[in-house]
Amino acid sequence: MIDPIPRRMTADVDDDFVVFRIGIRLNKLWKVHEWLPVFLAMPRMLRELDADPDSGLLGYRTSFGIRNHTLTQFWRSFEELHAYAHDADREHVPAWERFVQRVSEGGDVGIWHETYRVRAGDHESVYVNMPPFGLGAATGLVPATGARATASERLGRTGDGATADEDGTDA
Template structure:
């Protein structure tokens, strides 16, 4: 079965998390009040500039409305579909794809969730928040840089959606080959430095929240499916391949394959032969 393509870097590494955190640091009403206050101040100080300032947001609104109408009418390319894989695909470790199609299993996988939140009115401007974010980001960069050594397959990043009044909760979802890889990263220099800083200052900065969860999912106990979706979550991972001297080092492969084969059309089929035992237990 052919792979649907590959990606060397995880989704979390490609995304601009900091910009999202800054935007989501305050509520929409706060941002609107700040903008209105700025416009009012400039209008009061420079009355002649008031009309000119009003032109800019109106022009942006007109351009965006026109852009949406052109896309809806088919006269302009729908960039929201960029990267979308049409149809149904599933993410299966490359070394288990042929085995699964012939009745085997879908391989082991480790899911590691790590999240952080600043429970403070100033959000990321709160005391200690800058250092907190810097250490957090440094660990994420080092994990990405040495992903093959740690067996890290990829990651996706998410921001909380109105779960609490402070809207700056970030969650990183990592996928590893083994629990040993997670433990190896936990003993790495970058993680040690970040953890030492947090344990030193956590009593003083009690508004800095940190948490993680780890799930070791054996073969036959997990499955996934993506319909008309861009690669995300486990679908955005990249698996290192054993390469010969001819191929060279650093070969990576996406786990996404078309789910149109009979063995992959159902949940139980994508879980593999071990799913029969799981079904019986249910």
């Protein structure tokens, strides 16, 4: 277990990035033979991505429920995420084809995803007494001090809500 960092930290990321959320919903829990192969495809993909530091995957976090399981991934770019998803020589394309052929029409298992492009400066995070988590685990952490002390400052805002560029303080 990783110990909490006993101070205020923020994610150390100054570039654009992508948040990709993907999940599975077990609509019919008793139909293990239908949903288990779909469920087991994701760990294979994650092992493949973990083994390839040039894939563009920065990090990920899983959360499990009774019916719903969600994976949040952080990617360097949409182009790298898209390239992985469409590369027939990687795990995703065959897994998707198996899903479509086997269970997509039956309704026993559902899958979903959401993709968010995050522009540099259009995000903020804070972690207090936490081990590395979420975006901070994917990109690294720095102290939330100085120009990163408040949410407004981490977003490049001034006291009146304008960006530093808009009010001339960053000229």
